[in-house]
Amino acid sequence: MSVTDELVSGEIERMLLEARRLVESAVDRHRNEGRLLTALEPDEGTETAEQVVDSATCSLIVVLSGHHGEETAPLVAALGRAAARGVEVRLLARLALLEDRLFLERLDKYAPGVQVRLAGAALQDMVLADGLVGVMWSRASGPSREALVMRAPTLLRHLRTLFAASWSGSAPLADRRRLSGRTLGEAARRILLALSSGRTDEVAARELGMSVRTYRRNVAEITRELGAISRFQAGVRAAELGLLAPLPAARPQRAAG
Template sequence: MHSKHTGSPATGIVRFSQEGQWDRDVHRLLRHARREAVVAVSNPAPSSDHLRLGQVVVDDLLTAGTQVRLLYSPDYLETRDRQPLLRHSARGAQIRVTDNDFHNALIIDRTVAVLWSGAGTRHPYAYLVREPALLQALHQFAVLSWQSGHGLTAPAESVVIDDTDRAILNALNLGLIDEAAARRLGLSLRTYRRHLADLMTRLGVHSRFQIGVRAAQLGLLDDPGCR
């Protein structure tokens, strides 16, 4: 790490000032995750470079098969384009949103963590934690907060569907299997499933049941009496 730091590594806790190559150092650390990465972001990131690097790193972790849990605050989501997050969700990232208060944190394989403090001040700083008992407590708190949150969804105003999308939603609502739905729409099975996967990504859902619930919430289904 290139950032200025204080504290003794022997204690398992080191304080870093957020200067220089801090963003890149943290993302380099995140790349070392092999089994699990828990990322909790409450406050908006200070730079667009931070956001870009984070997106690239999460993509790499998902490609490698690493379990990725992402916890966001509503305030943070207001600063973000949700489409990259929805894409991460479709690729297997487990994303939750919570109103609970929490600090920005990163936990890697339950062996090392970074905890930010002083957010919004002129001189924010962070702690690098390797002390096992504190790591366990941080991980438990992060996972409990993640479990108490709700799923990420695309904002209603950003969801635009065409006639094919609507036909797919209505076929799902009728309970048609993929083969029957594809025939009904005049599509090959592969094309139908590709359209369905894209639609699930845009709606921010993971299952056939969830897509029906989300479509109903957004008023995207035809009135049964109109069919």
């Protein structure tokens, strides 16, 4: 993983850990104030989140970890309805969403007006409506994981601030989808990793087994497709789009017997 990728992922991870700390702190402070924080029964989380989405009049913030696709899938239609009535809907999801073809099809069919961005860091499932009410799920897996309804103004304000920072460091789903197979391929990933490592063109080209001219041409083409105006910006965009995942380690070859 490149330095740029580590910084982006590390910052988002830090903010999400802070969000969880805020929730735990708020639970301790308001344990006896059920109106501000209310624990839900295990099977009430998704239904309550849909109600929160339907209650929004101005803005919706939605974060999906990607680990509970079937549980959160019913939210997609509700998000689409909200966007259709003029609510600004922003959905931040893990890069793993790209592998969930069914979920992407639901987004295209039922929620085309929703803004979707992708992040490489671990995310905390939650829904926030108009800055007034929200639902957050625990990170535990399984059908019985807990959810919490939040109405504490300070907590909601902090979560919105953390979301804004995470959103600005993420990449639009539409940008990732526009990339060609060439830029998404292994050869392009090797070039991007070499580029982000700070190697000189001569060293990178030699390691990749190509001429310096060919290497530079590939760098220029990838930079252009990423919509970047410099090599540095191309590295940042590649990190945001999840294109700098480490290459799989080579398997050791068995000695001839």
